[in-house]
Amino acid sequence: MRVLAAMSGGVDSAVAAARAVDAGHEVTGVHLALSRNPSSYRTGARGCCTLEDARDARRAADVLGIPFYVWDLAERFHADVVTDFVQEYAAGRTPNPCLRCNEKIKFAAVLDRALALGFDAVCTGHYAQLVDGPDGRELHRSVDPGKDQSYVLGVLTAEQLAHAYFPLGGTPKSAVRAEAAERGLAVADKPDSHDICFVADGDTAGFLARELGExxxxxxxxxxxxxxxxxxxxxxxxxxxxxxxxxxxxxxxxxxxxxxxxxxxxxxxxxPRDRLTVAHIQGSQPRWCGPAPTGPVECRAQIRAHGETLPARAWVEHDVLRVELAEPATGVAPGQAVVLYTGTRVIGSATIAATVPAAAH
The missing domain is CATH 2.30.30.280 (Adenine nucleotide alpha hydrolases-like domains)
Structure with a gap:
C-alpha cells in the first residue's frame, strides 16, 4: 500500500510514519506548511506549525529513510480554518479549529491530493482506532483515554475513513515516546503542542481583537x-x-x-449557573462515520474534546441533528461539536446550532 505520512514534526506523527514503514508500506513523508509567515507561529514546546517543526519532520524522515516533501497549504488553511475561526467568534459562536483542520485540511485537501497522486491512504499520529466492521471502516476511541482524539475526528465520512491510517490508536502515549527513543528519533522528548497553533502567544482574545477590532x-x-x-x-x-x-x-x-x-x-x-443546563441540542450539517441512522439512536454524546459523555437519544429531522440528553449538560455553546458514540465507536457529529434549556424542555 502506498501511504502518505503527514509529519508535523512531533513525536506522534514520526512514530506513526515509522510503524507504516515497519508494516511494509511504501511510505512518503509530507510536512504541511500552514502558516503564511512560519516565524510568527509558536516555537518550541507550544507549536506545531513552525520552521523548527518542519526541520524536525525532515530529520525524522531521514532516520526512517523515506522521501520527504513540504506542501504549502497556507492559503487553504487560512481560508478554511483561521478565517472560519474568526467568523465564528464574530457570530457569537465558539468553534473548534482542530476539528475544522481535520475536516478541511488533513482529510480533504491533503487526502484529495494524495489520492490524485496515487496514494492509498493518509497516515497521521492521531490517537484513535480504525476497525473493519460489517458496514465498512469504523472509527473508535484510542486505548489511551487521556490522549484520545476521536472527538476531533468525528467529522470524517466513511469514504475518508476508508483512506485513513492511525497506527497509534492501540498504544499509550508513554509507550510511543519510549519507542521513538529506541528508534533514535530526536523528537522522542519533544513536548506536545498545545492550544491553537495560529494564535502565536496563546492569547485568543488578543488575536481576535487584532482581527476584528473593538x-x-x-x-x-x-x-x-x-x-x-x-x-x-x-x-x-x-x-x-x-x-x-x-x-x-x-x-x-x-x-x-x-x-x-x-x-x-x-x-x-x-x-445563574442553573440557567446554563441544557436538555436538548440541535446540530447543523450532521456528518456520519458510516451509514446514516434511519431512525432514533440510543447513544452517548460528547460536547467537548476531553469532556465526559452523556447518555442521549439522537435522530435527524429535516437535516437537523436533534440530541435529547438523559442528563442535563452545562455550558453548551453554539459552534462546538456534538459527537455521538455507541460504546467506543464514533457514529457521527454535528455543529451545535442551538440548545433548549433543561427548565424549558
Missing amino acids: QPGQVVDEDGSVLAEHDAAYAFTVGQRRGLRLGRPAADGKPRYVLSIEPVSRTVTVG
Whole structure:
C-alpha cells in the first residue's frame, strides 16, 4: 500500500510514519506548511506549525529513510480554518479549529491530493482506532483515554475513513515516546503542542481583537438591566464565569455566568449557573462515520474534546441533528461539536446550532 505520512514534526506523527514503514508500506513523508509567515507561529514546546517543526519532520524522515516533501497549504488553511475561526467568534459562536483542520485540511485537501497522486491512504499520529466492521471502516476511541482524539475526528465520512491510517490508536502515549527513543528519533522528548497553533502567544482574545477590532456593547442580566460595558462580545463564550467585570453582585450573592451572546446588538447576557443546563441540542450539517441512522439512536454524546459523555437519544429531522440528553449538560455553546458514540465507536457529529434549556424542555 502506498501511504502518505503527514509529519508535523512531533513525536506522534514520526512514530506513526515509522510503524507504516515497519508494516511494509511504501511510505512518503509530507510536512504541511500552514502558516503564511512560519516565524510568527509558536516555537518550541507550544507549536506545531513552525520552521523548527518542519526541520524536525525532515530529520525524522531521514532516520526512517523515506522521501520527504513540504506542501504549502497556507492559503487553504487560512481560508478554511483561521478565517472560519474568526467568523465564528464574530457570530457569537465558539468553534473548534482542530476539528475544522481535520475536516478541511488533513482529510480533504491533503487526502484529495494524495489520492490524485496515487496514494492509498493518509497516515497521521492521531490517537484513535480504525476497525473493519460489517458496514465498512469504523472509527473508535484510542486505548489511551487521556490522549484520545476521536472527538476531533468525528467529522470524517466513511469514504475518508476508508483512506485513513492511525497506527497509534492501540498504544499509550508513554509507550510511543519510549519507542521513538529506541528508534533514535530526536523528537522522542519533544513536548506536545498545545492550544491553537495560529494564535502565536496563546492569547485568543488578543488575536481576535487584532482581527476584528473593538466592538463595544453591554453586559445585561436576564431582565435586561445593564450591569457593565464591554469592548467586544467575541471575547466571551457561553458558560464563562471569570473576567466579566460586572458593576454589582447578584442579589443572591452567587456567581453569574455568560448565558448567551447576541452578535448584532453585541449584548452579552449573564445569569445563574442553573440557567446554563441544557436538555436538548440541535446540530447543523450532521456528518456520519458510516451509514446514516434511519431512525432514533440510543447513544452517548460528547460536547467537548476531553469532556465526559452523556447518555442521549439522537435522530435527524429535516437535516437537523436533534440530541435529547438523559442528563442535563452545562455550558453548551453554539459552534462546538456534538459527537455521538455507541460504546467506543464514533457514529457521527454535528455543529451545535442551538440548545433548549433543561427548565424549558
